[in-house]
Amino acid sequence: MTRIDSDSLRDILKLYFIMGSTNCYKSPASVLKDAIAGGITLFQFREKGIDALTGDAKFALAEELQTICKEHGIPFIVNDDIDLAISLEADGVHIGQEDAPVDEVRKRIGDKILGVSVHTMEEALTAMEAGADYFGVGPIFPTKTKEDAKPVQGVQHIQHFREKGITIPMVGIGGITMENALKVMKAGADGVSVITAISKATDITKAAQRLREQVEY
Numbered sequence: 007m008t009r010i011d012s013d014s015l016r017d018i019l020k021l022y023f024i025m026g027s028t029n030c031y032k033s034p035a036s037v038l039k040d041a042i043a044g045g046i047t048l049f050q051f052r053e054k055g056i057d058a059l060t061g062d063a064k065f066a067l068a069e070e071l072q073t074i075c076k077e078h079g080i081p082f083i084v085n086d087d088i089d090l091a092i093s094l095e096a097d098g099v100h101i102g103q104e105d106a107p108v109d110e111v112r113k114r115i116g117d118k119i120l121g122v123s124v125h126t127m128e129e130a131l132t133a134m135e136a137g138a139d140y141f142g143v144g145p146i147f148p149t150k151t152k153e154d155a156k157p158v159q160g161v162q163h164i165q166h167f168r169e170k171g172i173t174i175p176m177v178g179i180g181g182i183t184m185e186n187a188l189k190v191m192k193a194g195a196d197g198v199s200v201i202t203a204i205s206k207a208t209d210i211t212k213a214a215q216r217l218r219e220q221v222e223y
Contacts, residue, residue, distance in 0.1 A: 044214025112137035145180025
């Protein structure tokens, strides 16, 4: 296997759906199927928060959701849990600044996709040198999904990275909705990542469809 090229990665980052059991009103499998029907391009399994599954239950859910992704040709990324990603032979992992060092994760996962959350130019340059394939930049707007979220950065941070010559694929995260997704794209992002804008929508498929329209303006 060879590392994914940037152009291919930009395509699959367009509508990046993140979800775990704590983010759903319905069963995670049902939510994921509806989201895929609406046009998501990438899925990240993120099982965190109060009442999050652990151990065998977490593995079983991840495996179930991965199977759905495989059936529909959607890349499956695991948040933070490198052991789980390796056990499942996931398509990649996404880590934050408080997780394992980027270079160590790169060694463990080989050529699979590696996403890294970055907030400063120093973090961005370090992550690129250590082997990141794409950046998650945010929180762009206020969010309640992540309890320890960094201060809101707005779209200016994405613009700043681009103005400084950072060309690596980037996805905006944090408080992104159908109403503001276009701002994130116009700032220079290659896609948007959302959780509750899809997972808790009244009509999940329609919500994903409308977001997909925004990112393909």
